[in-house]
Amino acid sequence: MNEERVGRVLGVDPATSTEFRVVIDSDNYLQLDDLVQVRTLVPKAGEVHLYGLVTEVAARFEGARFESDMFLIAEEGSLPAELARSATVQTLRVDPEIWVAPDPGESVYRVAGLARDKALYADEMQRRLPIGFARDGEPMWVDLDFFDGRKGGHISISGVSGVATKTSFALSFMRSLTAHPQIVGTAAGNVRVLVFNVKQEDLLWLDKPNTDLDDRTRADWSRLGIPPEPFPSVSFWAPPGPGGERVPDTDSRTAGISVFSWTPREFVERGLLRFLFTESGDFRNQLTFVEERVRDQLIRHAEPVEGRPGVVRIEGVLVESLGDLIQLIEEHLEPEGFEPDVAWTGRVAGGTASAFMRRLRAAEHRVGRLIRADGVSVDRSAETVTVVDLHKLHDFAQRFVVGALLDEVFAEKEKTGQRLPLQVVVLDELNKYAPREGSSPIKETLIDIAQRGRSLGIILIGAQQNASRVAPEVVENASIRVTGRLDAAEAARAEYGWMLPSTRARAQLFKPGTMVIFQPGIPAPIVFTFPYPPWATRPEEAVEPDPFDGLGRLGL
Amino acid sequence: MHTSRIWVEEWSPEYGASTELDDGWAATEEEVDPFVETASWRPVAPEPSALPRTAFIDGVDRVEARAALDHGPAPVPGLFGSVGAGAVVVDGTARFEACTVRRAAVFGSGIRPLLPAMSEPVSYLGIGAPGTRPEELRRELQRVRTGLEEDLSRTLAGSGYLVLVDGPLRVREPLDLVGFIKRHHKSYLTPDLQAVATSLRKGERTPVFMFGAIRPRYSWYVRLADVENQHPWAATSRCEVSTTLGLERAVALADLVTHHLPRFASKPFWDARAPQNLVPIATLERKLWSLLGDRQLIYRRIRSALRVRGAGDE
Numbered sequence: 001m002n003e004e005r006v007g008r009v010l011g012v013d014p015a016t017s018t019e020f021r022v023v024i025d026s027d028n029y030l031q032l033d034d035l036v037q038v039r040t041l042v043p044k045a046g047e048v049h050l051y052g053l054v055t056e057v058a059a060r061f062e063g064a065r066f067e068s069d070m071f072l073i074a075e076e077g078s079l080p081a082e083l084a085r086s087a088t089v090q091t092l093r094v095d096p097e098i099w100v101a102p103d104p105g106e107s108v109y110r111v112a113g114l115a116r117d118k119a120l121y122a123d124e125m126q127r128r129l130p131i132g133f134a135r136d137g138e139p140m141w142v143d144l145d146f147f148d149g150r151k152g153g154h155i156s157i158s159g160v161s162g163v164a165t166k167t168s169f170a171l172s173f174m175r176s177l178t179a180h181p182q183i184v185g186t187a188a189g190n191v192r193v194l195v196f197n198v199k200q201e202d203l204l205w206l207d208k209p210n211t212d213l214d215d216r217t218r219a220d221w222s223r224l225g226i227p228p229e230p231f232p233s234v235s236f237w238a239p240p241g242p243g244g245e246r247v248p249d250t251d252s253r254t255a256g257i258s259v260f261s262w263t264p265r266e267f268v269e270r271g272l273l274r275f276l277f278t279e280s281g282d283f284r285n286q287l288t289f290v291e292e293r294v295r296d297q298l299i300r301h302a303e304p305v306e307g308r309p310g311v312v313r314i315e316g317v318l319v320e321s322l323g324d325l326i327q328l329i330e331e332h333l334e335p336e337g338f339e340p341d342v343a344w345t346g347r348v349a350g351g352t353a354s355a356f357m358r359r360l361r362a363a364e365h366r367v368g369r370l371i372r373a374d375g376v377s378v379d380r381s382a383e384t385v386t387v388v389d390l391h392k393l394h395d396f397a398q399r400f401v402v403g404a405l406l407d408e409v410f411a412e413k414e415k416t417g418q419r420l421p422l423q424v425v426v427l428d429e430l431n432k433y434a435p436r437e438g439s440s441p442i443k444e445t446l447i448d449i450a451q452r453g454r455s456l457g458i459i460l461i462g463a464q465q466n467a468s469r470v471a472p473e474v475v476e477n478a479s480i481r482v483t484g485r486l487d488a489a490e491a492a493r494a495e496y497g498w499m500l501p502s503t504r505a506r507a508q509l510f511k512p513g514t515m516v517i518f519q520p521g522i523p524a525p526i527v528f529t530f531p532y533p534p535w536a537t538r539p540e541e542a543v544e545p546d547p548f549d550g551l552g553r554l555g556l
Numbered sequence: 557m558h559t560s561r562i563w564v565e566e567w568s569p570e571y572g573a574s575t576e577l578d579d580g581w582a583a584t585e586e587e588v589d590p591f592v593e594t595a596s597w598r599p600v601a602p603e604p605s606a607l608p609r610t611a612f613i614d615g616v617d618r619v620e621a622r623a624a625l626d627h628g629p630a631p632v633p634g635l636f637g638s639v640g641a642g643a644v645v646v647d648g649t650a651r652f653e654a655c656t657v658r659r660a661a662v663f664g665s666g667i668r669p670l671l672p673a674m675s676e677p678v679s680y681l682g683i684g685a686p687g688t689r690p691e692e693l694r695r696e697l698q699r700v701r702t703g704l705e706e707d708l709s710r711t712l713a714g715s716g717y718l719v720l721v722d723g724p725l726r727v728r729e730p731l732d733l734v735g736f737i738k739r740h741h742k743s744y745l746t747p748d749l750q751a752v753a754t755s756l757r758k759g760e761r762t763p764v765f766m767f768g769a770i771r772p773r774y775s776w777y778v779r780l781a782d783v784e785n786q787h788p789w790a791a792t793s794r795c796e797v798s799t800t801l802g803l804e805r806a807v808a809l810a811d812l813v814t815h816h817l818p819r820f821a822s823k824p825f826w827d828a829r830a831p832q833n834l835v836p837i838a839t840l841e842r843k844l845w846s847l848l849g850d851r852q853l854i855y856r857r858i859r860s861a862l863r864v865r866g867a868g869d870e
Contacts, residue, residue: 058564066826073650078820078835080650080843 004110007028009038010086011104017094020101021050022087022108030054030087032502033135033527035111035119038102045098051111051119051525052089055247055502059085060383090500091221092119092389092524110136121521127183129176130224131517132530141303141527142173142480143521148187148422151245152479152520153454155462156470158495164484165512166463168537170426171195171206171231172530173394173461177424178233178384179226182204190421192380194409196402197389198428204253205536206387207234213534220531230535239393239401249392252539260388262404263310263375265318268298270411275403276363278397280438286348288441290356293346294329322371326360331502333357366394370401378405380423395432402433403442419457425449431469443471450477466496480517485510499525574739574790584742586767590749592774593764593807597752600743601760602811607646608701610816611653611712614722615701616844617642620851621695621858623661625669633688634663636680636858637697640844643712643719644836652840654708657847664688672861678854702726709733718812722837725773730800734813735773737794738832743773744794753777754788754816761814764807772799774806778814780821781831786814791821793832 002301006028020038024030033152034054042048061073061081072079089108094100115139117123128141146152155173181188197203207230221228236257238248248257256308262272277291298314305311305318312319319325326407332344333353344361345353380386388405390398410422427433434446449458450473460478467475468490481498486507492495496504498518503525507516513532518525536542567574590597617639624631642655646743659680662671666684674680685696706727706860713719713731725735744767753762756779764776775796783791795813796805821831827838 063843069826072835076651076819077646079834080644080652080839 004028004112005107006034006036006110007087007102009040009106009108015101015104017050017101018091018100019055020091022089024057024085024087026083028086030057030110030426031135032057032506034087035092035116035134035136036087036089037109037111037115037119038106040100040102040106042098042452045096045100048098048100049115049118050091050102051093051095051115052091052121054087055090055500056088058087059083060305062391075415090524092522093121101129102256112138116297120526125521127185129173129180129183130226131173131176132224132515132528133220134526134528138268140517140526142517143519144184144187146479146520148184148459149419149454149457153459154450154478155459155461155480156467156475156478157461157482157484158467158486159463159465159484159510159515160487160491161465163512164465164486164510165515166482166484167203167426167428168513168533169482169484169515169530170461170463171203171535172533174385174424174426175231175533175535176224176226178231187420187422191384191424192421193385193424193426194380194405195385196428197387197424198391198398200391201250201252201389201539202537203387204236204250204257204389205539205542206231206385207256208536208542208544210532210534210536210541213532218534221534224531228534231385235379235383235385236387236389237378238371239397242369244369244372246374248389250389257377257389260377260378261370261372261375262377263373264321264325264371265302265310265312266305266375266377267314267322267371268302268312268314268319268323270404270407271295271299272400272404272407273298274441275407276359276367277398278399278403278440278442280435280440283439285355286352287356287359290333290345290348290352293344294333294356297332297344298325298329308373310375320373322364322368323407325371326357326364330357363396363400366397367400370397373476377408380409399433399442403445406442406445408451410449410456413456413458417456419455421460422457424459424461426461427461428463430464430467430474433549434462434471434474436469436471447473449470450474458523466490466493468493479520482515483507484512484515503527567830571829574829574832582816584744584767586744588744588765588767590745590763590765592766592803597749597763599752599756599760600763600811600814601757602815605815606810607816607819608718608812609647609716611644611717611719612644612646612722612820612834612840613641613705613709613712613719614837614840615639615705615842618845618848618851619697620854621640623663623862625663625667627665627667627669632667633690633693633698634661634669635690635693635742636661636693638848638854639697639701639704640846640847641701641708642840642844643708644801644840645712645717646836650836650839652843653662654711655840655843655847656704656708657844657849658700658704660697660700662676662693664693674747674857678857694739718809720813720834720837722834725771725796725798728771728798728800730798730802730805732801732805732809734809735796735798736834736837737796738829740789740792753792756792758782758791759815759818761810764803764810766799768799773797774799774803774810776810778817780818783831789829793817799851822856846863 007022007024009015010023038050062083062084063503072423073081111119125143127144129138129144131142135141183379218228237260238250238257240259241249273295277287282288301314303313305313317328332341340353350544434443449460464470488508491504491507516525516527619635619637621636623634638659639659643653645653660683661680662683662685664685668684669684671682685693689822709719712732718732720734720736758781762777764774766774773796777794779792820834822833822835824830827833
C-alpha cells in the first residue's frame with residue numbers, strides 16, 4: 001500500500017489510548033479534521049491499529065525560552081532553534097479492540113482507501129449514503145440505519161440563519177437519498193418528502209436546473225453518485241391569494257404551482273380548530289379547554305350536504321366558510337341577550353369565552369382564505385417531493401398549516417401502521433413549532449413524531465437556529481445531528497455536547513456549505529462540505545427550458 | 557573611611573565571577589608584547605563590515621558514574637563519562653551543525669578493561685589514563701572533548717567559516733579560528749594599559765598584543781555591551797588567534813570579530829552569565845547537554861550492564 005507518512009507519535013507527554021500527539025514531519029502537514037492511522041505492536045496481542053482525528057495542531061520553537069527569543073531566531077539569526085509542529089489526535093477506532101496507547105515514536109500515516117473506511121467505520125455501515133466531502137476531499141457518509149428508523153431516526157440541523165445552509169443540506173441529503181435507491185434498499189420505494197418553504201421563494205425552483213453551476217461542482221455531484229440535476233419529481237403548493245381568488249399567492253413563480261386549502265367539512269371533521277390555538281399561553285389561559293368543547297360540539301352536530309362535498313350543515317346552518325363557522329360558534333358562546341351555552345363553553349369565566357371569540361375573529365382574517373367550499377388539500381403522494389409554500393402567510397396561519405399537515409401525516413401513518421413507504425418531513429424554524437417552553441397541539445404532534453415516528457416511518461429533518469430553544473424531546477430523539485455556523489453563545493450550550501472543544505470554537509467560523517455531523521456510528525463529529533445545489537435556489541438561477549429545444553432533433 | 561566602590565557581579569553566583577580574583581588576579585608569567593599593532597594605546601572602534609559565515613564551537617563533558625576495577629592488590633579507579641561537541645552556524649539564520657556525542661570509560665594505571673556489552677546509543681569506549689587521581693581521569697575525558705572540538709574547528713575553518721571557539725585556542729594552524737575567553741584569570745596588561753581596556757565602549761577593542769612562548773598568540777580585549785553600575789571589567793572578554801596567521805590577518809579578524817560580537821551578546825534576563833555567554837554558545841551548550849541524554853537513565857543502564865557476568869578485567 002502506498003501510504004503517506006506524516007509524523008511520529010510524541011512521547012514527551014504520555015500518549016494515551018484516547019488522545020495522543022503527533023510530531024509532524026518537516027516536509028508534510030496535518031490540519032484539523034485530518035484522519036490518521038498508527039500501527040503499534042502490543043506484546044502478546046500483536047499489531048493494533050489506531051485510527052484518529054486531528055483535533056488541534058500546534059507549532060513552536062524548541063529551545064526558545066523567552067518571547068523576545070523570536071527576534072534572535074528570526075531576525076538576528078543568532079539563536080538556533082528547532083521548529084516543532086505537532087498535532088493532537090483523538091482516537092476514533094482501535095482495531096482489534098485492544099485499547100492501548102500507541103508507542104511513542106511510531107510512524108503516523110494519513111489514511112486513505114480501506115484505512116479511511118475503517119477510521120470512519122464505513123466498513124461497518126451496511127447502507128452508507130454519500131452526503132458530501134470530508135476535509136480530505138473524499139466522500140463522507142450517513143449510515144442510513146440511523147436515518148430511516150431501523151436503528152435510529154431523524155436529523156436535527158442547527159445553525160445561524162443565512163450562513164448555516166440548513167435547508168440546503170436537508171435538500172442535498174434528500175437528493176442523495178432519492179438518487180441512490182440501490183443503497184437505500186426497500187426504504188427507497190415510494191419515499192415521500194414534505195418540505196415547508198418558510199423564507200422567500202427559495203424552494204420553488206427545486207425542479208429547475210441551476211445556471212450558476214460550474215463544471216467543478218457538477219463533477220463533485222457526480223463523484224457522490226448523484227446526477228447534477230434538479231429534483232426530478234416535485235409538486236409545489238401555495239395558499240390562495242388574499243382576495244380569495246384561486247391562484248397561488250406567490251411572486252416569482254406561478255406556473256406549476258397548485259393552490260391548497262381545506263373545506264369547512266374537513267375543518268370540522270378533522271378538528272382543525274385546535275390548530276388555531278397553538279400559542280404557548282393558550283393552554284394556560286384555558287382557551288384550549290374551550291376549544292376542545294367547541295370542537296366536540298361541531299363534530300357532534302355536523303351533517304353532510306347533498307351534492308356539496310366540501311360543505312357541512314351544523315344545527316341547520318350551512319357552513320361554507322370559516323366566517324360562517326365563527327358566526328355559528330359565536331351564537332353559542334356570546335349570544336346577544338342570553339347566557340353562553342354551557343355545553344359549548346364548559347362553565348369557563350365569561351372573559352375566557354370572549355377571549356376565545358376574539359381569537360377566532362382574528363383568525364378569520366388570517367386563515368379564512370385557507371378554508372373554502374372548493375378546497376383542495378395538498379396531495380403528498382403525487383410526487384416524491386412536496387413543497388408547501390408558507391412564506392407569505394402570517395405566522396399564525398403558518399402554524400395552522402404546519403399543524404394541520406403534520407396531523408394529517410401522523411394520522412395517516414398511524415392508521416396504516418406501516419413503516420414503509422417512508423414519509424420525510426423537512427421543517428425549519430422548529431423553535432417556533434416545538435418551543436422548549438409551553439405546550440401546544442403542534443408541539444405535541446412533533447414530539448409524537450420524534451418519539452414514535454421511527455416505527456411509524458415518519459422521519460423528521462428538523463432545523464433551527466438554536467437547538468437550545470427547541471423542545472428537548474425533539475432534539476434528543478434525532479440520531480443524527482448536523483450543525484453549520486453557530487453563534488458563540490449558542491455553541492457553548494449543552495445541546496452541542498457532542499462537539500469537540502476545537503469543533504465548537506471553529507463552528508463559529510464555518511462558511512456556508514461547511515457543516516459538522518455527528519452520527520451514532522462514528523464516535524466523533526466529522527466536518528464536511530457539500531456541493532452547491534444543482535437546482536435553482538432563486539429566480540435568477542433558474543433556467544427555463546427552451547420550448548423549441550428538441551425541434552431540431554425532430555428534423556423540423 | 558574607605559571610599560572604593562563595590563560592584564555586584566553580574567553573573568549568577570553559582571558560575572563564579574567573570575573576573576576570578578581568588579589568586580588576586582596574578583599577572584601572567586608569559587612574556588607580553590603589547591605594542592605589536594600600535595605603540596599608542598587607545599580604544600579601537602572597527603569600521604562596520606558584513607558578517608561572514610560564522611561558526612561557534614563549544615563542548616561539554618559529564619561524569620556519569622564512578623567505578624572501580626578489581627585489579628591486583630588495590631582496586632583501580634575509573635569513571636564513565638560522556639562528552640559532546642558541536643557548532644552553531646550563522647549565515648542569516650542560526651542552526652546547529654555536527655553535534656556529536658562520545659562516551660568513554662576511563663580507568664587509571666593505563667588499564668583498558670573489557671567493558672560490558674551495551675546497546676547504542678549508550679556504549680562506552682575504554683580509555684586508560686596515566687594516573688589514578690580523580691582529576692587525572694577527568695582530564696582524560698576532557699581530552700576526548702577537546703579532540704572533538706579541535707577536529708570540528710579545523711573542518712569548519714577549512715571550509716571557509718570564521719570559527720569562534722569557546723575557551724582558549726589550542727589549534728596552531730593558520731586558520732580563521734578565534735578563541736573566545738569570557739572569564740579573566742590573569743592580567744596581561746600593565747596598569748596603564750589596563751585603563752584602556754576598562755575604558756572600552758560597546759563594539760570597541762584594545763590594540764592587538766602578543767604573548768605566549770610555546771603557543772604564541774595575538775590577543776585583544778573587546779567590550780560586548782554597555783552596562784551601567786558594573787565593575788570596569790564587566791562585559792569585557794578577551795579573544796585570541798594564532799600568530800601563524802600573521803599580524804595583518806590577526807588585526808583584520810580582530811576588527812571583524814569586535815564589530816560583530818555585541819550582536820551575539822546575551823542579555824541578563826536571558827542568561828545567568830550575560831553578556832559574555834554568547835547566545836549561540838549558550839544555546840549550543842544546552843543542546844549538547846540534552847544530547848548527552850538523561851543522566852539518571854544512563855546511570856541505571858551502566859549499573860545494569862555491569863551486573864551481567866563476564867564484564868571486568870581484560
